[in-house]
Amino acid sequence: MMLNRFRFWVNNKVIQSPWGADFVYKFAYHVNWIANSLRDKSAKFFAVKPAELASVQSAQIGSYVLVGTTNICNAKCAFCAYPRAVENGTLETGVMTMPVFQKIVSEWAKNGGDHLDFTPVVGDPLIDPSLIEKIKFAHEAGIPRISFTTNGILLNHHDNYKKLVDLKVSMIYISIGATDEAQYKLIYGVNQYQKVISGLRNLLEYNRQNGEPVYVNIRFRNAQRPSEILTSEDFMKYIKPFISAKVEVNFTVDFDNWGGTIRQEELPGVMRLRKPRPEIKIPCTSLFGFAIRHDGSVRLCGCRMKSSDLDDLVVGNVNEQSLEEISASAKTKSIIDGFYRGERPETCKSCTLYTPVTRSWLKGRRAANSRRQVKK
Ligand code: SF4
Ligand code: SF4
Numbered sequence: 280m281m282l283n284r285f286r287f288w289v290n291n292k293v294i295q296s297p298w299g300a301d302f303v304y305k306f307a308y309h310v311n312w313i314a315n316s317l318r319d320k321s322a323k324f325f326a327v328k329p330a331e332l333a334s335v336q337s338a339q340i341g342s343y344v345l346v347g348t349t350n351i352c353n354a355k356c357a358f359c360a361y362p363r364a365v366e367n368g369t370l371e372t373g374v375m376t377m378p379v380f381q382k383i384v385s386e387w388a389k390n391g392g393d394h395l396d397f398t399p400v401v402g403d404p405l406i407d408p409s410l411i412e413k414i415k416f417a418h419e420a421g422i423p424r425i426s427f428t429t430n431g432i433l434l435n436h437h438d439n440y441k442k443l444v445d446l447k448v449s450m451i452y453i454s455i456g457a458t459d460e461a462q463y464k465l466i467y468g469v470n471q472y473q474k475v476i477s478g479l480r481n482l483l484e485y486n487r488q489n490g491e492p493v494y495v496n497i498r499f500r501n502a503q504r505p506s507e508i509l510t511s512e513d514f515m516k517y518i519k520p521f522i523s524a525k526v527e528v529n530f531t532v533d534f535d536n537w538g539g540t541i542r543q544e545e546l547p548g549v550m551r552l553r554k555p556r557p558e559i560k561i562p563c564t565s566l567f568g569f570a571i572r573h574d575g576s577v578r579l580c581g582c583r584m585k586s587s588d589l590d591d592l593v594v595g596n597v598n599e600q601s602l603e604e605i606s607a608s609a610k611t612k613s614i615i616d617g618f619y620r621g622e623r624p625e626t627c628k629s630c631t632l633y634t635p636v637t638r639s640w641l642k643g644r645r646a647a648n649s650r651r652q653v654k655k
Contacts, residue, residue: 297505297506297509297510298506300505300506300509300530301504301505301506304504304505304530304532307532308532308533308551311532311533311553312533312553312554315553315556318634318635318637319556319557319559319635321637321638322559322561322635322636322637323559323561323635325637325638326561327561327636327637327638327640327641329615329616329619331641332562332615332636332641333612335567335641335644335645335648336567336606336607336611336612336615337603337606337607338567338569338602338603338605338606338607339390339391339392339603339606339607339648340644340645340647340648341567341568341569341644341647342393342394342647343392343394343395343396343424343568344383344387344392344394344395344396344569344571344602345396345397345398345399345568345569345570345571345581346375346380346383346384346395346396346397346570346571347375347397347398347399347400347402347404347570347571347572347573347581347588348374348375348380348397348399348404348407348409348410348413348573349372349373349374349375349399349402349403349404349406349407349573350370350372350373350399350400350401350402350572350573350588351372351373351374351402351403351406352401352402352403352406352430353403353406353430353432353433353469353471354403354430354432354467354468354469354471355467355468355469356430356456356466356467356468356500357465357466357467357468357545357546357547357550358466358500358534358541358546358550359401359537359541360401360537360538360540360541360583360584360585360586361401361402362468363540363586364401364584364586364587367586369586369587370401370586370587370588371587371589372402373573373574374406374407374408374409374573375407375413375573375574375575377409377412377413377416379573379574379575379597379598380413380416381416382597382598383571383575383597383602384416384417384420384422385420386597386601386602386603387420387422387602388417388420388421388422390603392422393422393423393424394422394423394424394425394426394449395417395422395424395425395426396425396426396427396581397410397413397414397425397426397427398426398427398428398452398581399570399572399573399581399588400570400572400578400580400581400582400583400584400588401584401588403429403430403432403433404427404428404429405429405432405433405434405436405439406433410439411439411442411443411446414443414446414448415446418446423449424449424450425446425448425449425450426448426449426450426451426452427448427450427451427452428451428452428453428454428498429451429452429453429454430453430454430455430467430471430475431453431454431455431474431475431478431479431482432469432471432474432475432478433474433478434474434475434478434479434481434482435474435477435478435481439478440478440481440482440485441481441485443482443493444482444485444486444489444492444493445489447492447493448493449493449494450493450494450495450496451482451493451494451495451496452495452496452498453479453482453495453496453497453498454498454500455475455479455497455498455499455500456499456500456501456502457472457499457501457502457503457508457511458476458508458511458512458513458514458517458518459472459511459513460472460473462502462503462548463475465502465547465548466500466501466502466547466550476513476517479497479517479518480517480518482495483495483517483518483521483526484521486521486525486526487521487523491523491525491526493525494525494526494527495525495526495527496526496527496528496529497518497526497527497528497529498529498531499528499529499530499531500531500534500550501530501531501548501549501550502546502547502548502549502550503548503549504549505530508530531550532551533551533552533553534546534550534551534552534553535552535553535583535630535631535632536552536553536629536630536631537583537584537585537630538583538584538585538625538626538627538628538629538630539585539628539629539630540585540586552631553631553632554631555629555631556631556633558621558623559635560618560619560620560621561618561619561635561636562615562616562618562619562635562636563580563618563627563630563633563634563635563636564634564635564636564640565579565580565581565582565583565632565634566579566580566592566614566615566618567579567644568580568581568582569581569602569605569606571597571602572588572589572593574596575596575597575598576589576593576595576596577593577594577595577596577597577602577605577606578590578592578593578594579592579594579611579614579615580592580626580627582632583626583630583632584626585625585626590624590625590626591614591624591625591626592614592624592626592627594606594608594610594611594614595608595610595611
C-alpha cells in the first residue's frame with residue numbers, strides 16, 4: 280500500500296513537471312547502465328551455482344507463465360524485430376486453438392499457478408479473435424491474475440475495452456509511440472494513431488466509471504523528449520485526466536537490440552540503444568520465463584527473438600509433454616548450463632536485454648514457490 284502511494288506520488292510529480300521529467304529521463308539512461316553493470320558484477324562475484332538453479336528450474340516454481348496466443352501483429356515498430364522477420368519471410372505466424380489453450384491453463388491452474396500473461400514474444404494479443412473467451416476460461420479455471428501488453432490498435436474493435444474491464448483483467452500495459460499522428464507513424468510504422476488514442480481514452484474512461492478494476496500502464500516507446508508528450512494537446516485531453524494510483528505513465532529510457540537485429544541508426548529521435556554488455560558466464564533470468572507459442576511450442580525466454588520465435592530456445596511442445604516435464608527436462612537444463620560454459624543460444628548472443636541471475640533473483644523465485652505451495 281505504502282509502495283503504491285509512493286509510486287503514485289512519483290508518477291504524479293513527473294506528469295506535473297514535464298521539464299523535470301526530461302531531466303530525469305536524460306540521466307536515467309546512465310543510471311540504468313550503472314545499475315546493469317553493478318548487477319553483472321554482483322552476479323559474477325556471488326554466482327548462483329548450477330545445482331541451485333536446477334532446484335528452481337521447473338516452471339511450476341515461477342510465479343507466472345507467458346502464453347502468446349498469437350504472433351501476428353498489426354504494427355511495424357522501428358524498435359522491434361517483427362517487421363524485419365515478416366519482410367524476410369522468416370516468421371511463421373498463427374493463432375492458438377482453444378483446446379491447446381485449455382490444456383495449458385488446466386495444467387497451470389492445477390499446479391497452483393496464479394498469473395497468466397498473454398504477451399507474446401512478438402504479436403498483439405488483441406489480434407486473437409478468441410482472446411476474450413480465453414480470458415474467461417482462465418478465470419473460470421481459477422487463475423486470478425491476467426495481464427498482457429498491447430499496442431492498443433484493437434481496443435475499440437468489438438468493444439474490447441469494455442469486455443476487458445468487465446472481466447476485471449488485472450493489468451493492461453499499453454505500448455504507444457506518441458500523442459500525435461506523425462510521430463506515431465514514425466515509430467509504429469502504421470497509420471493507426473486515431474484508433475489507438477480513441478481506444479485508450481475509452482478504456483481509461485470506462486475503467487474509471489467502473490471503479491478502476493484494471494491497472495493500466497501506458498508505456499511510451501518515445502522518440503520525443505517526455506516534456507513534448509506531456510504538454511501535447513492529446514495527452515492533456517485524453518490521458519492526463521485519468522492518471523491515478525491505478526493508471527500510470529512511463530517513458531522508455533533505453534531500447535535493446537533484439538539480439539543484434541536493431542541498429543542505433545534505425546531508431547528515430549531520442550531513442551537510444553543500450554550499450555553492449557560484457558559476456559559473463561551466468562544464465563539469464565528470462566530463461567525461466569517459460570513462453571508458450573501459439574502452436575504449443577515452449578520457448579525459454581518470452582522476451583526476445585532474432586528472425587523467428589521457432590529458434591534454438593524452443594525446448595518442447597505442450598501437445599507432447601506437460602509444461603512441468605518440458606521445463607524440468609535435460610534439454611532445458613543444458614541450455615541454462617550452457618551459459619556457465621560460455622555457450623549461449625544464437626538468439627542470446629549479443630542480446631542487450633540479458634539480465635543475469637543473482638542471489639536476490641533466486642530468493643524471489645524460491646519465495647514465489649513457497650506462495651504456490653501454500654495455495655496448492
Ligand atoms: S513491438 Fe509489439 S506492436 Fe510493435 S511491431 Fe513488435 S510486436 Fe508489434
Ligand atoms: S539473453 Fe536475451 S534472448 Fe537470451 S534469454 Fe536473456 S533476454 Fe532472452
